[in-house]
Amino acid sequence: MxxxxxxxxxxxxxxxxxxxxxxxxxxxxxxxxxxxxxxxxxxxxxxxxxxxxxxxxxxxxxxxxxxxxxxxxxxxxxxxxxxxxxxxxxxxxxxxxxxxxxxxxxxxxxxxxxxxFQHFDPGRETQMYGYYEYDDVITLVDAERMMQAGKVVRPSNGEPPARVAFIQCVGSRDRHIGNKYCSKVCCGIASKQSIEIKHLLPDAKVFIFYIDMRMYGFWEDQLYWRAQEEHKVNYIRGIVTEVIKKGDQLLLKGEDTTMGRPMEVLMDLVILSVGMEPxxxxxxxxxxxxxxxxxxxxxxxxxxxxxxxxxxxxxxxxxxxxxxxxxxxxxxxxxxxxxxxxxxxxxxxxxxxx
Ligand SMILES: Cc1cc2nc3c(=O)[nH]c(=O)nc-3n(C[C@H](O)[C@H](O)[C@H](O)COP(=O)(O)OP(=O)(O)OC[C@H]3O[C@@H](n4cnc5c(N)ncnc54)[C@H](O)[C@@H]3O)c2cc1C
Ligand code: SF4
CATH class of the missing domain: 3.50.50.60 (FAD/NAD(P)-binding domain)
Structure with missing residues (x-):
């Protein structure tokens, strides 16, 4: 041949x-x-x-x-x-x-x-975060579009958010939906976006809710510590089980796993850290x-x-x-x-x- x-x-x-x-x-x-x-x-x-x-x-x-x-x-x-x-x-x-x-x-x-790859669809099966119900629940990808426009706003009213939450591991590390793997990049990407949000909105409070933070190699230093020390981003070890509407804000319900107690917090914008699928x-x-x-x-x-x-x-x-x-x-x-x-x-x- x-x-x-x-x-x-x-x-x-x-x-x-x-x-x-x-x-x-x-x-x-x-x-x-x-x-x-x-x-x-x-x-x-x-x-x-x-x-x-x-x-x-x-x-x-x-x-x-x-x-x-x-x-x-x-x-x-x-x-x-x-x-x-x-x-x-x-x-x-x-x-x-x-x-x-x-x-x-x-x-x-x-x-x-x-x-x-493609991004995980956060409306799928056991996902309880209201992506398709609430305008102010967006994904990392939607947030990148806002960054491209140089403006982070609440889609519901076009106003800058005062309180922003990232929810980690959406569609990853989740046996119920069959994705038993870590998507590897989303802890780093949420940290990157949190720094960018603080650049654009210095007075906003930014929270990252995580199961455990997974930073690889130099990202630990370049993103994770930088976000906390230079930009005062709040990393909270906790599991968010539900997002519901309360007034014109979003109520996150779940458990603060460091303190071992139930957690309820109000946010203006929620960003879902969606993972990777083939x-x-x-x-x-x-x-x-x-x-x-x-x-x-x-x-x-x-x-x-x-x-x-x-x-x-x-x-x-x-x-x-x-x-x-x-x-x-x-x-x-x-x-x-x-x-x-x-x-x-x-x-x-x-x-x-x-
Ligand atoms: C929200 C998010 C943000 C990220 N940001 C970063 C970051 O800042 N830094 C970083 O290191 N990594 C980042 N990543 C990871 C990064 O996107 C991937 O590592 C990278 O895109 C993988 O490159 P790839 O070429 O394998 O796949 P892709 O980038 O997905 O490219 C695949 C290409 O194949 C094409 N294609 C698909 N099917 C066919 C077909 N049948 N025939 C022909 N063409 C086809 C597609 O159109 C596409 O152009 C991020 C991931 C996510 C989820
Ligand atoms: S958010 Fe962090 S721990 Fe969760 S899947 Fe992504 S990289 Fe892994």
């Missing part, structure tokens, strides 16, 4: 961009397929600023996009999905479908799936490439912790949040590792044809 030279990267978020650029820099032609009409993935679409430096997402990520868009070896197809595949490692035939419904079959040697595109790629899913629903890999990108399907690699909750550092590192493994495989196969 003649080994196809090209690498297919599916998903143009941080992980896919790094995989595409890495493989192309190793002199491998790359076909990059992205379902949306722009590259950049979830951060580009949804987040105003990024941890740990709180700099604008578009400023930080622009170079990643142009490195791929301007690379002579990367063929970018926007508004396109992979809908079918045949063949095996060394020669896959993939069917691409464009937004207008037209289809095209392309030959590629190996594949990197980087189709990412995206619809990730589930679709599991089906198309017959990639098994690990017990939490993300794409399975073999060889962890030493190999985070090789799936059980020969010639198919995964990078980023398609394989589980990841921050940007993880996602970009995995993109590079997946590119290297895929290029290595194709080089080995070309040297020793079957």
């Amino acid at each position: 003649a080994v196809a030279e090209r690498l297919l990267v599916i998903g143009g978020g941080p992980a896919g961009l790094e995989a595409a650029r890495g493989a192309a820099d190793l002199n491998r032609p790359v076909l990059l397929v992205e379902a949306r009409d722009t590259l950049g993935g979830t951060p580009w679409e949804s987040y105003a600023t990024l941890t740990p430096h709180l700099k604008p997402t578009k400023e930080i990520m622009a170079g990643m996009l142009t490195a791929v868009e301007d690379h002579p070896l990367v063929d970018v197809r926007l508004s396109t999905r992979v809908v079918a595949r045949e063949g095996e490692a060394g020669r896959f035939l993939v069917t691409l479908e464009a937004a207008d419904g037209s289809r095209q079959v392309e030959e590629v040697g190996a594949v990197v799936v980087a189709t990412g 995206s619809a595109g990730t589930l679709e790629m599991a089906r198309v490439f017959e990639i098994p899913r690990e017990e939490h629903g993300f794409l399975a890999t073999v060889g962890e912790p030493l190999d985070t990108v090789t799936t059980p399907v020969a010639g198919v690699f995964v990078a980023g949040a398609a394989a589980g909750p990841k921050d940007l550092e993880d996602s970009v590192s995995m993109g590079g590792a997946a590119a290297m493994k895929a290029v290595g495989l194709l080089s080995r196969m070309s040297r020793t044809p079957a």
